[in-house]
Amino acid sequence: xxxxxxxxxxxSRMAGRFIGRVRRxxxxxxxxxxxxxxxxxxxARRLETRRSDINRQLxxxxxxxxxxxxxxxxxxxxxxxxxxxxxxxxxxxxxxxTTSTIGYQxxxxxxxxxxxx
Numbered sequence: 696x697x698x699x700x701x702x703x704x705x706x707s708r709m710a711g712r713f714i715g716r717v718r719r720x721x722x723x724x725x726x727x728x729x730x731x732x733x734x735x736x737x738x739a740r741r742l743e744t745r746r747s748d749i750n751r752q753l754x755x756x757x758x759x760x761x762x763x764x765x766x767x768x769x770x771x772x773x774x775x776x777x778x779x780x781x782x783x784x785x786x787x788x789x790x791x792x793t794t795s796t797i798g799y800q801x802x803x804x805x806x807x808x809x810x811x812x
Contacts, residue, residue: 741770
């Protein structure tokens with residue numbers, strides 16, 4: 696039986712959550728504009744780029760730089776706001792419990808003895 700174990704450190708967890716929030720906000724703004732008739736093709740035309748580039752950014756296949764975020768916000772007639780605040784360690788944020796085995800040796804699996812062994 697194969698087991699996979701990996702730990703996501705705090706830095707990666709925070710980065711992933713931030714990227715997810717940015718993408719969610721972009722998609723939310725696009726859906727609001729879509730109800731008014733905006734298409735990815737029109738968004739690409741406003742940004743003077745290809746629709747496939749917009750699609751790759753929004754689907755997560757391409758990175759969104761701060762410049763491209765600002766450009767997308769401009770094309771959507773939106774304003775980007777940023778707030779840096781101290782992290783709150785509240786329950787439900789995938790924080791490793793104090794009983795975690797992170798940092799300890801891997802668990803050894805001891806197979807039961809066979810009748811011939």
